[in-house]
Amino acid sequence: xxxxxxxxxxxxxxKGGIPIINCAYENTAFDYFPWYQQFPGKGPALLIAIxxxxxxxxxxxxxxxxxxxxxxxxxxxxxxxPGDSATYFCAASPDxxxxxxxxxxxxxxxxx
Amino acid sequence: DGGITQSPKYLFRKxxxxxxxxxxxNLNHDAMYWYRQDPGQGLRLIYYSQIVNDFQKGDIxxxxxxxxxxxxxxxxxxxxxxxxxxxxxxxxxxxxGGSNQPQHFGDGTRLSIL
Numbered sequence: 001x002x003x004x005x006x007x008x009x010x011x012x013x014x015k016g017g018i019p020i021i022n023c024a025y026e027n028t029a030f031d032y033f034p035w036y037q038q039f040p041g042k043g044p045a046l047l048i049a050i051x052x053x054x055x056x057x058x059x060x061x062x063x064x065x066x067x068x069x070x071x072x073x074x075x076x077x078x079x080x081x082p083g084d085s086a087t088y089f090c091a092a093s094p095d096x097x098x099x100x101x102x103x104x105x106x107x108x109x110x111x112x
Numbered sequence: 113d114g115g116i117t118q119s120p121k122y123l124f125r126k127x128x129x130x131x132x133x134x135x136x137x138n139l140n141h142d143a144m145y146w147y148r149q150d151p152g153q154g155l156r157l158i159y160y161s162q163i164v165n166d167f168q169k170g171d172i173x174x175x176x177x178x179x180x181x182x183x184x185x186x187x188x189x190x191x192x193x194x195x196x197x198x199x200x201x202x203x204x205x206x207x208x209g210g211s212n213q214p215q216h217f218g219d220g221t222r223l224s225i226l
Binding site: 004006009031034036041042044046049051099100104105 | 118143145152154160162204214215217219
């Protein structure tokens, strides 16, 4: 039973488009929400992370939006490029707990 | 360069055989983790170690064993009791075992059954 539900499973956009990946959770103890990017044959790499005390965070072309009341958060990739084609995972962990619960992943393909 | 090294990249197991996956880090991190990745299921935690000579079971520890004799090393043994071992195995580390500590991943070992 996954504690973090991620959608869609995959999506395809044209270069310059804005892929949006959504995640939802039920555990109100979750306090840390990182996103990881994984290229084929490689391990995931931390992309960006957010705490529930902010509603939005930007790092370069990547933006996390957070809706605490709805228990949802999402990743937007602005001006997407073919090099952004990868699998993206959302995750969550409670405060003072090492354990990350991962979403099932979204494979993003950006066509040139 | 600091990082996490997993070896081998590909591994094949015969029926009834135990195999060991290597994970070494030179980041001076206290905490280390093993995850299993299956298509469409995200990452699931197998074992976790916060400090040398101490480790805890994760969500799917059955059929696996670990040791943590040195800070930089956290090998995973896939035993014959693990009936469905075919997967991509990822090792990670973080500075400490607390929350909000970014986990850094190696490039994985892909295990298959012969």
